[in-house]
Amino acid sequence: MNVLKIIVQIIIIYSFLLIGQWLATSSGLPIPGSIIGLLLLLLCLTLHIVPLQWVDLGARFLTGELLLFFIPAAVGIINYDNIIGIIGIKLIAVIFLSTIIVMTVTALIADRLTTEKRSISHASTKN
Amino acid sequence: MLLLKISVGFIGTILIFVGCKKLYEKYTKLWLSPLLTCPAIIISFLVVCQIDYADYNQGAQWLTKLLGPATVAFAIPIYKNFVLIKKNASTIILSLVTGCIVALASSYLIALLFGINNSMIKSLVPRSITTPIAMDISTFIGGEANMTAVFVIVTGLAGSVIGPLIIRFLAIKSAAAKGLMLGMGAHGCGTSKAFEFGEKEGMFSSVAMILAALLSIVITEILLPLFA
Numbered sequence: 126m127n128v129l130k131i132i133v134q135i136i137i138i139y140s141f142l143l144i145g146q147w148l149a150t151s152s153g154l155p156i157p158g159s160i161i162g163l164l165l166l167l168l169c170l171t172l173h174i175v176p177l178q179w180v181d182l183g184a185r186f187l188t189g190e191l192l193l194f195f196i197p198a199a200v201g202i203i204n205y206d207n208i209i210g211i212i213g214i215k216l217i218a219v220i221f222l223s224t225i226i227v228m229t230v231t232a233l234i235a236d237r238l239t240t241e242k243r244s245i246s247h248a249s250t251k252n
Numbered sequence: 253m254l255l256l257k258i259s260v261g262f263i264g265t266i267l268i269f270v271g272c273k274k275l276y277e278k279y280t281k282l283w284l285s286p287l288l289t290c291p292a293i294i295i296s297f298l299v300v301c302q303i304d305y306a307d308y309n310q311g312a313q314w315l316t317k318l319l320g321p322a323t324v325a326f327a328i329p330i331y332k333n334f335v336l337i338k339k340n341a342s343t344i345i346l347s348l349v350t351g352c353i354v355a356l357a358s359s360y361l362i363a364l365l366f367g368i369n370n371s372m373i374k375s376l377v378p379r380s381i382t383t384p385i386a387m388d389i390s391t392f393i394g395g396e397a398n399m400t401a402v403f404v405i406v407t408g409l410a411g412s413v414i415g416p417l418i419i420r421f422l423a424i425k426s427a428a429a430k431g432l433m434l435g436m437g438a439h440g441c442g443t444s445k446a447f448e449f450g451e452k453e454g455m456f457s458s459v460a461m462i463l464a465a466l467l468s469i470v471i472t473e474i475l476l477p478l479f480a
Contacts, residue, residue, distance in 0.1 A: 139321045155392070155473040157385050159323035160466060166327035177331070184325035187318065188458070189447070191440045192287055193269050194319045197261075197312035198383065199291035199405045201398075203298065204305050215366045217406060220379060223358040224410045224437050225418065227380060231351035231460075232424050232433035238343040239426040 127182070134183025137175075141166045254310075261311025268293055282413055287441060319383055322440070326458045333455045340428055340456075347429075348460055351436040352467040355380040371395065378468060379403040380411075382439040385465040389472050404439065411438020412445045431456025436464050 145162025169175040272286040272293070298308055330337065337344065356377055363373045375395035378386040383404050390400035415434045424430055430449055434442035435457035446457030 135318075135321060138324050141327075142320045142324045145324070155469060156466075157388050157469070159320050159384055160462070160469075162324040163327045163330075163462065166324055167331055170327065170331045171334075177328070180325075180328060184328035187322040187325040188329065188443075191322055192444050193266065194315050194322055195287065195383070195405060195408060195441065196265055196269055196290050196294070197309055197316045198401050199287065199409075200294045200298070200308065200312070201305060202291070202402055202405065203295050205399070205402055212368070212372075215368060216363075216372070216376070216403070217410075219359065219362045219366055219368065219376065220403065220406050221410050221414065222362050223355065224380070224407055224414055226358045227351055227355045228411065228415055228418050228433045228437035229422065230354050231347050231436045232418060232422060232429045234350055235343055235347040235432045236422075236424050236426055236429035238346060239340070239428050 131183050131186050134180050135187065137180055138166070138183055138187065141169075257307060258311035258314075261308045262314055263311075265290075265294065265312050265315060282416070285409075285412060287409055287412060319440075323382060323384065323462075326462055329455045329458045330462070333452075333459075336452070336455065337459055343428055344432065344456075344459060344463065347432050348436055348463050348467060351432075351460075352464055352471060355436070355464075356468065356471060372399070375399040376403050378472065379407045380437060380439065381465045381468050382461055385469065386439075389468060392473050393476075408438050408441030411442045415442055415445055427452040428456050431458075432460045435460025439464070 141162040142159055143162075145160070145165060146158030148161050149156060149158040166175065166180070170177060170180075269286055269290050272284075272290040275289065276284045276286055294308070297303075298305065359377050359379060360373060363376050368376070371394070374393050375390050375397075377393065377395070378389040378400060380386075381389070381404070383401055386400050386404045387397040390397050411434065415438060418424070418433070419430055424433070427450060431446045431453040434446040434453070436442075438445070439461050443454060443457040443461050447454030
């Protein structure tokens with residue numbers, strides 16, 4: 126029963142993707158259909174056009190099993206002989222270095238801002 | 253025969269993934285992440301049995317296609333946590349705008365420094381955002397979309413291994429910072445990791461993943477052409 130529910134809900138979510146893709150191509154905006162679909166679904170949830178129960182289970186499945194959907198692309202690495210060898214090592218080094226920098230910068234800024242906010246609200250409750 | 257081929261790629265991938273996930277849940281070692289073990293097992297299987305990737309992908313591509321609705325589905329965690337997002341709006345926007353610029357610029361500059369050729373750099377630059385959108389941006393700036401998909405995966409692998417180490421090393425405490433860095437640095441793969449830390453971390457990571465994609469589109473497709 127739950128499996129059937131999940132499948133129906135995925136179809137509902139999928140229809141938002143299709144509408145988003147249709148809007149993206151017909152408007153010519155450089156925004157991908159998936160993002161337009163997301164915004165539309167968010168809008169419909171906020172306006173209670175689509176009740177949460179209609180999509181909750183399906184969304185939980187899709188977001189919870191996200192890694193599974195990356196597997197075939199990851200297996201696709203075997204198609205790229207030219208990124209094996211010295212260039213491959215260089216590319217992996219670039220990706221690792223850049224990821225370290227991005228994560229460190231993002232974490233430090235976000236952590237600084239949240240602790241600052243906390244200490245400001247802390248100070249204001251003291252006064 | 254064709255139907256059999258399709259279902260083997262599709263169901264086989266799901267079964268191996270479920271097995272890898274069980275193994276990871278039992279031992280929770282970083283190198284046992286299903287994102288590492290599952291492709292490794294499938295690749296060895298394809299190599300040993302001399303099966304073409306194209307044949308395997310006939311069935312498996314249906315899983316890749318679910319990345320589209322999965323992106324749309326992130327509307328639900330955002331909807332459920334709208335109050336929390338609004339409360340942290342300035343933190344989210346400031347850290348992600350900086351994160352996006354650093355992601356694009358550092359990929360470009362480090363690749364240049366390592367002497368990587370221009371066409372490959374273009375495929376490399378959008379690597380930190382979610383696959384379908386990274387491929388769009390890659391095509392737009394003159395890269396090769398399929399190559400970008402591979403770099404996105406390697407980034408996801410790198411991020412889900414490095415992320416927890418950085419959190420420990422920098423002693424990051426707030427759920428917002430943990431989630432934002434994982435979603436910004438390693439898209440959906442980072443977001444899966446963030447949900448392992450907790451519901452709140454996962455939510456911030458979902459927001460980061462979506463906003464990073466949007467901001468990268470704005471930066472590369474709208475701002476860059478203005479300067480070029």
